Amino acid sequence: MQVFIAQVINGLSLGSIYVLLVTGFNLLLLVAMIIHFSYPQVVVFSMYIAWLAMKFTGGNVVVGILAAVASSILLNLLSAPLFQKVMKKRDEVDINSTMVLSMGIGMIITDVLSHSFNKGFPISFAGTLEGNGTLFGSGLISVSGGQAVSLAVGIIVVSALFLLLYKSRAGRAFRAIAEDPNGARLVGIPIVSTGFASYALTGVLGGVIAVLLAMLLGSASPGLGEQVAHKVLAVSIIAGLGNLVGGLVVGLALGILEAVCQGYISGSWSNAIAFVIMLVVILVKPKGLFGIKL
Amino acid sequence: MAPSDVKPAVPGESLLAVENLSMSYGHINALKGVSIEVHPGEIVVLIGANGAGKTSLLETILGIYAPAAGTVRFRGNAIGGISADRNVRGGLCLVPEGRGVFAGMSVLDNLLLGAHHNMRNVKKNLQRVYGWFPILEQRGAQIARTLSGGERQMLAIARALMSNPSLIMVDEPSIGLAPIVVNGIFEILSMLNREGYAILLSEQNAYKALHCAHRGYVLETGAVTLQGSAKELLADPAVREAYLGA
Numbered sequence: 001m002q003v004f005i006a007q008v009i010n011g012l013s014l015g016s017i018y019v020l021l022v023t024g025f026n027l028l029l030l031v032a033m034i035i036h037f038s039y040p041q042v043v044v045f046s047m048y049i050a051w052l053a054m055k056f057t058g059g060n061v062v063v064g065i066l067a068a069v070a071s072s073i074l075l076n077l078l079s080a081p082l083f084q085k086v087m088k089k090r091d092e093v094d095i096n097s098t099m100v101l102s103m104g105i106g107m108i109i110t111d112v113l114s115h116s117f118n119k120g121f122p123i124s125f126a127g128t129l130e131g132n133g134t135l136f137g138s139g140l141i142s143v144s145g146g147q148a149v150s151l152a153v154g155i156i157v158v159s160a161l162f163l164l165l166y167k168s169r170a171g172r173a174f175r176a177i178a179e180d181p182n183g184a185r186l187v188g189i190p191i192v193s194t195g196f197a198s199y200a201l202t203g204v205l206g207g208v209i210a211v212l213l214a215m216l217l218g219s220a221s222p223g224l225g226e227q228v229a230h231k232v233l234a235v236s237i238i239a240g241l242g243n244l245v246g247g248l249v250v251g252l253a254l255g256i257l258e259a260v261c262q263g264y265i266s267g268s269w270s271n272a273i274a275f276v277i278m279l280v281v282i283l284v285k286p287k288g289l290f291g292i293k294l
Numbered sequence: 295m296a297p298s299d300v301k302p303a304v305p306g307e308s309l310l311a312v313e314n315l316s317m318s319y320g321h322i323n324a325l326k327g328v329s330i331e332v333h334p335g336e337i338v339v340l341i342g343a344n345g346a347g348k349t350s351l352l353e354t355i356l357g358i359y360a361p362a363a364g365t366v367r368f369r370g371n372a373i374g375g376i377s378a379d380r381n382v383r384g385g386l387c388l389v390p391e392g393r394g395v396f397a398g399m400s401v402l403d404n405l406l407l408g409a410h411h412n413m414r415n416v417k418k419n420l421q422r423v424y425g426w427f428p429i430l431e432q433r434g435a436q437i438a439r440t441l442s443g444g445e446r447q448m449l450a451i452a453r454a455l456m457s458n459p460s461l462i463m464v465d466e467p468s469i470g471l472a473p474i475v476v477n478g479i480f481e482i483l484s485m486l487n488r489e490g491y492a493i494l495l496s497e498q499n500a501y502k503a504l505h506c507a508h509r510g511y512v513l514e515t516g517a518v519t520l521q522g523s524a525k526e527l528l529a530d531p532a533v534r535e536a537y538l539g540a
Contacts (some may be wrong), residue, residue: 169406169410169413172399172403172406172407172410173407173410175396175399175403176396176399176407179396179397179398179399180394180396183390183394183396184407185358185378185379186353186356186358186378186388186390186394187382187387187388187390187407187408187410187453187454188378188379188381188382188383188387188410188411188457189379189407189410190377190379293398
């Protein structure tokens with residue numbers, strides 16, 4: 001039972017990270033109207049920047065967090081004009097050009113990480129962001145301080161994000177553009193500036209996710225972004241592209257599923273099992289569990 | 295509402311003055327030198343068949359399309375080529391054709407979207423709108439998709455009011471609605487007009503629209519072919535034949 005509880009806790013913190021990633025991806029899809037397949041690569045790049053910042057400040061966590069957030073905002077805002085430039089259709093998602101640009105950004109990030117940081121070796125946040133000490137352990141399973149904090153922060157950030165989307169003026173404008181860009185323009189919602197606001201918001205979000213991932217995983221490697229990107233794309237398709245509530249449910253579910261698999265099945269089968277289940281879901285429900293909202 | 299709540303028009307000038315306005319989608323000329331005027335306190339109707347340019351005219355005035363030539367003056371300021379969100383902030387608004395509400399969002403969210411640039415007066419405006427349309431208060435949490443056609447049109451009009459407009463443009467409010475519901479919508483527009491709002495209306499349903507309007511323009515293939523008081527237009531043989539089925 002202890003194993004199960006520990007893995008559910010781990011799963012919830014992993015799941016809340018998936019939720020944040022999927023929501024960021026969906027916001028860019030719905031409001032900026034781009035397919036930013038490589039959004040997770042931006043996040044992993046920001047993990048590296050945090051690592052670098054902490055290396056030079058002797059493990060200053062605050063500097064690390066600020067560096068991650070700053071790097072993610074900067075990357076997102078710098079790529080915004082590029083995306084706007086290549087888009088031919090600004091009233092609907094322009095899949096071809098934005099996806100190619102996004103994949104390019106992702107590949108460049110992965111290459112930069114594998115050549116220019118730590119000689120391409122995985123980086124480790126052990127003892128700094130991960131948090132020292134074990135809260136409780138049972139055999140091979142343990143919950144560290146960092147994992148507990150990342151769960152708490154993850155839940156708070158997910159709640160704050162959904163409050164912002166569903167209760168604030170900006171969130172309302174985001175959802176209006178998501179539902180009907182032309183209708184939003186007719187009622188006087190500024191499309192371009194609201195689109196840029198979504199780049200900024202997902203930038204902030206990306207920095208927070210980077211910190212949470214560092215706390216949960218304790219390490220990062222150049223290939224991490226791509227691995228996470230596949231899952232985020234899968235989760236958003238399983239949930240239904242652009243479906244914010246669907247992303248919330250499926251993201252949490254995937255996190256728990258993976259963690260429980262890791263707890264009970266030896267070897268790293270969790271990815272394979274998750275993808276088999278997702279394959280079955282997409283065969284039964286091609287439009288995702290909660291329906292496409294695009 | 296107190297008349298003082300309406301943004302006052304500059305005295306001595308028309309509220310909206312469109313002069314020689316032309317606009318094209320690529321090679322297609324949608325508007326060819328249209329001139330119309332709306333004075334404070336008036337209901338003005340644009341009559342025309344499908345494709346006559348009614349929606350193009352309203353959307354160009356709002357700032358969705360940039361005019362190729364001509365001027366648009368609203369409350370004394372030239373607004374041609376200014377973006378729609380800035381014009382909405384300045385007191386212009388459009389109730390889109392086809393009961394354009396956000397069907398997936400709640401009734402309250404739809405109303406609040408109308409107040410996007412006017413959040414400071416949101417409580418007061420909500421109370422005023424609920425006073426006129428109590429059903430929207432009862433259905434506040436309901437998703438707009440679940441409303442009837444007439445209620446959706448009502449919501450679209452109410453949403454426009456949330457921006458404190460001084461001119462309400464309404465694009466074909468009667469389209470796809472049952473005749474009795476259409477009567478209700480025109481009653482709402484007349485009521486708003488008595489409350490002090492100026493209204494620019496586009497309609498194919500010329501008979502009912504002319505009965506609630508003060509003046510009208512007939513639009514054909516992007517140009518004004520006839521204009522006059524509602525009475526004159528109702529009596530005009532060409533109008534009677536083409537738009538009133540007489």
